[in-house]
Amino acid sequence: MRSTTLCLPVQGNPAQKILLGMKKTGFGHGKYNGFGGKIEDGETTLAAALRELAEECGILAKEADLRPAGELTFIFPANPEYDHDVHIYTLTDWQGEPKETDEMKPAWFEIADIPYNDMWASDNYWLPAVLKGKKIKGRVIFAENNEDVDDITIRTE
Numbered sequence: 001m002r003s004t005t006l007c008l009p010v011q012g013n014p015a016q017k018i019l020l021g022m023k024k025t026g027f028g029h030g031k032y033n034g035f036g037g038k039i040e041d042g043e044t045t046l047a048a049a050l051r052e053l054a055e056e057c058g059i060l061a062k063e064a065d066l067r068p069a070g071e072l073t074f075i076f077p078a079n080p081e082y083d084h085d086v087h088i089y090t091l092t093d094w095q096g097e098p099k100e101t102d103e104m105k106p107a108w109f110e111i112a113d114i115p116y117n118d119m120w121a122s123d124n125y126w127l128p129a130v131l132k133g134k135k136i137k138g139r140v141i142f143a144e145n146n147e148d149v150d151d152i153t154i155r156t157e
């Protein structure tokens with residue numbers, strides 16, 4: 001199964017605003033998501049997280065500023081080639097201003113206004129806990145349409 005990263009830049013502690021990106025191409029296009037992607041061969045998870053963050057919204061961060069927020073496994077029984085693990089990080093410190101790239105159009109949201117209807121259906125099960133500073137571990141099984149959640153287990157630490 002492939003492994004991916006997902007970075008969630010936030011303002012405030014506890015988080016008051018979150019930077020999400022509208023994915024313009026590829027897997028999950030048309031959805032708001034954090035910034036991340038596949039971990040390449042020979043690359044550490046942290047290095048991949050920073051590379052994808054820079055590629056997708058143009059901001060630079062330090063490994064020490066990534067706060068591990070947990071791991072999720074996404075299972076797509078209808079298309080097992082989509083199955084993947086996600087290593088999630090939040091960050092409050094970075095350099096540069098978010099900018100639109102070929103892959104993502106970034107936008108800030110108040111926590112109360114997170115556009116869950118335009119995100120992966122599973123996000124509202126785990127993102128609120130992460131934004132409260134909790135660490136999560138979980139598994140999501142998607143329905144035949146690869147969109148709806150068939151089964152979900154999330155543990156918080």
Ligand SMILES: CNc1ncnc2c1ncn2[C@@H]1O[C@H](COP(=O)(O)OP(=O)(O)OP(=O)(O)O)[C@@H](O)[C@H]1O
Pocket residue numbers: 004005006007025026027028033034035036037038074085086087120122123
């Ligand atoms: C299914 N429910 C999901 N809920 C929340 N986040 C999800 C997700 N499924 C994938 N993600 C994240 O979406 C990013 C893009 O991944 P993905 O497009 O595969 O990576 P990458 O940009 O390297 O690929 P391409 O270059 O487009 O081929 C990556 O952060 C990944 O963790």
